[in-house]
Amino acid sequence: MRxxxxxxxxxxxxxxxxxxAVFAPWIANEGKGFFPLVKFGPETIDIFKGDFLGAxxxxxxxxxxYVGRDVFSRLVxxxxxxxxxxxxxxxxxxxxxxxxxxxxxxxxxxxxxxxxRIMEVIxxxxxxxxxxxxxxxxxxxxxxxxxxxxxxxWIPYCRFTRAEFLRLRNLEFVQxxxxxxxSKTRIFFRHLLPNSLxxxxxxxxxxxxxxxxxxxxLSFLGFGEPINVASLGELLRQAKDHFRTAWWLAVFPGATMxxxxxxxxxxxxxxxxxxxxxxxx
Amino acid sequence: xxxxxxKRLVLLFFTLWGITLVSFTILQLAPxxxxxxxxxxxxxxxxxxxxxxxxxxRRQLMAEFHLDKPIHIRYGLWLKDIARLDFGTSFMDRRxxxxxxxxxxxxxxxxxxxxxxISLLIGIPLGLxxxxxxxxxxxRGIAVFVIAMYSLPTYVLGxxxxxxxxxxxxxxxxxxxxxxxxxxxxxxxWEGILDRAHHFVLPCLCYCxxxxxxxxxxxxxxxxxxxSQDFVRTARAKGVEERWVVxxxxxxxxxxxxxxxxxxxxxAILGGGVIVESLFSIPGLGLLAFESLLQxxxxxxxxxxxxxxxxxxxxxxxxxxxxxxxxxxxxxxGR
Numbered sequence: 001m002r003x004x005x006x007x008x009x010x011x012x013x014x015x016x017x018x019x020x021a022v023f024a025p026w027i028a029n030e031g032k033g034f035f036p037l038v039k040f041g042p043e044t045i046d047i048f049k050g051d052f053l054g055a056x057x058x059x060x061x062x063x064x065x066y067v068g069r070d071v072f073s074r075l076v077x078x079x080x081x082x083x084x085x086x087x088x089x090x091x092x093x094x095x096x097x098x099x100x101x102x103x104x105x106x107x108x109x110x111x112x113x114x115x116x117r118i119m120e121v122i123x124x125x126x127x128x129x130x131x132x133x134x135x136x137x138x139x140x141x142x143x144x145x146x147x148x149x150x151x152x153x154w155i156p157y158c159r160f161t162r163a164e165f166l167r168l169r170n171l172e173f174v175q176x177x178x179x180x181x182x183s184k185t186r187i188f189f190r191h192l193l194p195n196s197l198x199x200x201x202x203x204x205x206x207x208x209x210x211x212x213x214x215x216x217x218l219s220f221l222g223f224g225e226p227i228n229v230a231s232l233g234e235l236l237r238q239a240k241d242h243f244r245t246a247w248w249l250a251v252f253p254g255a256t257m258x259x260x261x262x263x264x265x266x267x268x269x270x271x272x273x274x275x276x277x278x279x280x281x
Numbered sequence: 282x283x284x285x286x287x288k289r290l291v292l293l294f295f296t297l298w299g300i301t302l303v304s305f306t307i308l309q310l311a312p313x314x315x316x317x318x319x320x321x322x323x324x325x326x327x328x329x330x331x332x333x334x335x336x337x338x339r340r341q342l343m344a345e346f347h348l349d350k351p352i353h354i355r356y357g358l359w360l361k362d363i364a365r366l367d368f369g370t371s372f373m374d375r376r377x378x379x380x381x382x383x384x385x386x387x388x389x390x391x392x393x394x395x396x397x398x399i400s401l402l403i404g405i406p407l408g409l410x411x412x413x414x415x416x417x418x419x420x421r422g423i424a425v426f427v428i429a430m431y432s433l434p435t436y437v438l439g440x441x442x443x444x445x446x447x448x449x450x451x452x453x454x455x456x457x458x459x460x461x462x463x464x465x466x467x468x469x470x471w472e473g474i475l476d477r478a479h480h481f482v483l484p485c486l487c488y489c490x491x492x493x494x495x496x497x498x499x500x501x502x503x504x505x506x507x508x509s510q511d512f513v514r515t516a517r518a519k520g521v522e523e524r525w526v527v528x529x530x531x532x533x534x535x536x537x538x539x540x541x542x543x544x545x546x547x548x549a550i551l552g553g554g555v556i557v558e559s560l561f562s563i564p565g566l567g568l569l570a571f572e573s574l575l576q577x578x579x580x581x582x583x584x585x586x587x588x589x590x591x592x593x594x595x596x597x598x599x600x601x602x603x604x605x606x607x608x609x610x611x612x613x614x615g616r
Binding site: 006120121124125126127128129130132133134136137138209213216217220221233236239240243244245247250251254257258261262264265266269 | 296299300303304307308311424425428429431432433434435436437440441443444445447448450451548551552555556559560570571574575577582585586589590593594597
């Protein structure tokens with residue numbers, strides 16, 4: 001089977017962002033020597049020039065923000081913070097959703113009914129408004145941020161897993177192992193769970209992309225990461241306040257954000273096309 | 282049919298009730314008192330000024346907004362008022378909340394409805410052509426375009442539009458503040474329309490990207506589905522021209538799912554409203570929600586939760602209803 005060129009391109013882009021995220025402290029930080037490549041940390045204020053909202057030049061490749069911090073450095077560390085936090089959010093959501101969905105599909109009955117009602121209320125909730133409300137009422141911290149991202153994040157995973165469990169439950173191989181006297185735990189974890197993961201895995205890159213977008217939206221409105229933490233949304237928030245004078249605050253973080261989420265989504269959709277047997281021709 | 286609708290409506294109100302109960306509880310359990318926020322606002326927020334307010338005045342304010350009563354009684358009072366469509370008075374300016382909503386809802390509705398209509402007008406032809414020329418260069422281009430539109434966050438697009446077209450270092454083509462110019466009242470009818478249209482372009486573009494991508498994708502899938510149906514094969518076998526097979530037989534039937542998803546898009550549009558409206562200072566529901574959150578204006582926040590949830594549930598309800606209306610084969614009583 002031929003793998004489309006787009007898979008390689010988007011995969012390379014994703015890898016590029018991951019490398020930037022992992023090596024951010026060696027790319028831009030305070031220090032001397034060859035590494036870090038750029039001698040400004042995300043919180044370094046360039047006091048020698050006294051330059052705030054300075055246009056891009058040889059020293060500050062992407063200009064400086066409103067307190068004189070290097071935009072390139074904040075961008076690199078912003079990618080790091082956004083990616084690492086989003087990955088944790090996505091994995092916790094996945095674990096929660098898969099477990100809850102598995103329990104719903106495995107046991108059925110009133111457990112399923114009860115959890116379905118809860119899912120229905122959460123699913124119909126104006127979630128973005130709820131997230132903003134909670135973030136507005138509590139001091140900004142990663143804990144609260146994680147909590148608001150988890151409220152509804154597990155629901156899609158739960159739906160996928162529940163449907164897969166319901167489908168697999170009555171197949172021969174499960175019946176067979178039941179007849180052989182396998183325990184419920186064994187059937188749940190060894191037979192049903194591994195076989196029901198493919199829709200979940202296909203959904204992962206898309207969820208990662210949309211988690212990054214939502215996180216950016218929250219920090220864009222001023223309710224995101226703790227104050228002073230570099231993030232893509234925070235730079236764009238500055239861009240909103242200074243859009244008449246500082247185009248570099250909008251262009252570089254905006255383009256990075258778009259490229260980042262786009263490459264994740266493209267990579268995800270090429271993976272889906274490759275993995276999904278219905279799409280192969 | 283009638284029994285089904287009735288059941289759905291009852292369920293709708295139960296879900297709505299559940300949502301108001303949860304949001305009311307969250308709001309009341311939140312730390313910090315709105316009275317402090319209000320006093321802080323009146324006295325520029327400095328602590329020394331705040332202590333100038335006597336305990337007596339503080340208690341009066343608490344009593345005025347029922348903040349001295351326990352939570353379940355407050356929720357009861359709120360429900361009693363809401364049954365008469367009375368959303369209470371705003372903590373901030375003491376205006377009835379319903380008045381504020383009456384100003385804001387039409388603005389958001391105009392943006393929401395027009396972005397759906399525009400997306401339909403562009404997305405349906407795009408999806409149609411993409412499906413007919415399946416696996417062509419155009420089709421693959423559309424597929425990438427759809428993913429790109431999904432991945433382009435509203436706020437990134439908005440910021441870039443502001444920077445490049447809103448009168449910064451680049452072009453100054455569009456106004457970026459509000460829905461009309463300051464001298465709107467002096468303009469005649471025609472100039473007024475033009476002025477509003479001018480203000481409308483950029484925010485509407487931001488509203489449209491998500492819905493456009495969604496509709497294009499759905500329309501493509503829907504046509505492909507219709508083209509694989511038996512009636513299309515029959516039409517071809519009868520010798521109907523391919524053009525008419527597509528346009529009359531497949532296309533008409535492919536519109537059924539499209540009609541029904543329109544209602545389901547309402548929640549997404551309302552959610553995006555907060556960002557677009559605060560970006561362009563549009564006095565709609567989203568901006569009201571944002572402002573009331575910053576001011577801890579509980580009655581307004583509650584009203585926003587209720588209205589947003591109600592509109593979303595109504596959207597889903599209408600979309601189910603449309604499903605039955607446009608496709609006589611579907612019968613909900615059997616479900």
